[in-house]
Amino acid sequence: MTQSTTVQLTGAQLSSSVTRKRRLSRVALLEEAWGYLFILPWLLGFVILTLGPMVISLYWSFTKYEFPLPAKWYGVQNYINAFTQDDLFPTALWNTVYYVIFSVPLGLAASLLLALLLDRKLPGRAVLRTVYYIPSIVPAVVSAFLFSYLFQPEYGLVNSMLKGWGIVGPGWFNSVSWVKPTLILLALWGAGGPTMIIFLAGLQNIPTDLYEAAEVDGAGRLQQFWSITLPMLSPTIFFNLVTGIIAAFKIFTAAYVATGGGPYYASYFYVLHLFNNFFKYLNMGYASALAWILFVIIMIFTAIQLKVARRWVYYESETAGF
């Protein structure tokens, strides 16, 4: 590459450049071998534990496969059955959509509120941040236990307190109409976790001079929040929204532990239904179809958000990060 084009190459020079090229390529080959060697664990894992299972589960979703009976071709019948035969499918889907619709916006609002509260001069700020954060590191099984204990209808602390004020408390996890709100409350307990920290980082990246300028112009607190904080924070909100919706669609542990899907299927979520078909009824073909339907639903939701995002997410540099 460094050779000047005007220089005529002699035979000797040519042959030396050829050997150099071969030596180089040997080095390159060696490098290539090392590269493949290092990524080999992932490559194996990808083929055996991701790609293979994906293909197989897609195939099984088109079969009648009631373990341990062999899988039989079933066409799209599993998918048709989900939407026409299986009464629990719409129930599970509706419960999940309900949970997503309420828990995600409420969770974002709560996380943002906590972040705003902490993003001020405040004595003991680090301690408060720690207190807000800790509920999110508690294993979901444990937090479901703590809430079951707190919200026990007859002698639990919450209803006892309500009783003291002359209010008859609801049945919480035991009530058809309250079980989903109670699970949302349980999710809100974790609002001071990672989502809040991401908001806090977003808030601290907003230049202070924007607020100073707004103050000079006589903008009040509320106006500053609407016109500066929210637009500047919109990429962060968007990120938390997308990841929050995906996580909410997959809610499993809290419901499995606190309610088992009850009472009367009022908290029977999509992944619970999938899990039951897979692990309880060993209906592998149908469960595989349910998994793919979930995947498609999540993809559609994410795609819609990416599309709508252009209208409300503000990127300062106009080069969409994320």
Add this chain to the structure above:
Amino acid sequence: MAVQLQTAQPPKAKRVNFSLFNLFATLLTIALALLFFFPFYWAVVGALKQPNELQVVPPLLYPPVPQWKNFIEVGNVLPFYRYLWNTIVITVIGSIGGLVSSSLVGYGFASFRFRGRNTLFVILLTTIALPGEVTMIPTYILFVNVLGWGNSILPLIVPSFFGGGAFSIFLFRQFFASIPKELNDAAKIDGCGPLRYYLRILLPLSMPVIITLAILWFQFYWNDLLGPLIYLTDQEKSTITTGLLALRSTLGGSFSRRGQAMDHLLMAGSLIGMLPSILIFFALQRYFIKGVIMTGIKG
């Protein structure tokens, strides 16, 4: 994704003016902190009560005589401390597997040129978005019916040795790629091979990333319910999460029934189950926060 690591810094001096609004905000901050903390307090109180103090209405807000023996009692009902040990074994082996393999793979993607590297890396990134539910069923059949690994910890720990999760690989790759190439060149001239370079130079340099990812791996394994639930059928082999469920069914099925005052043991078990998480959080708090900012991962 490229968010700056800034939360650890003190807040910018925003307009400091004492006002009714600030007072209200501060009070709200403290009130919410108390509210968030309360379930922990209540769990401790519950764990230290005597059975006959559990269902008193109105509830006793503190244990009259703290019953520390409840923490021993819970181990008599079920081998709960054995479950704790099982969980530690799975968590440690799985996390080490994840860290070792994902750092090796990350090194491969960051420092070597090979055909198909970019394509493979893009494939790796797209697998992050794939919900585990899609691969769960064939993977289960593979582990249990083909390989005969049912009722062992192998299905839980082996996957982490094979690439250790796309996300860890991605983070390691990003970090390794940010290390100046000259360092690698200098090491090569001194006759340092790729493995020694990885062990002696790269790994010591990446301690912050390793600790951050170690926390994420710990949380994944420690909190996991689904994995132990489907693979560890023998109750003896339970982890903390399945062990708590077993404890509850042994003690009568659920909270919430009058007359079965066993909540003190369930609370004691809950505290045992979350104590390691909380200790690790306090020891490595800085890295938790850093990890969240770096990865945007939600617990």
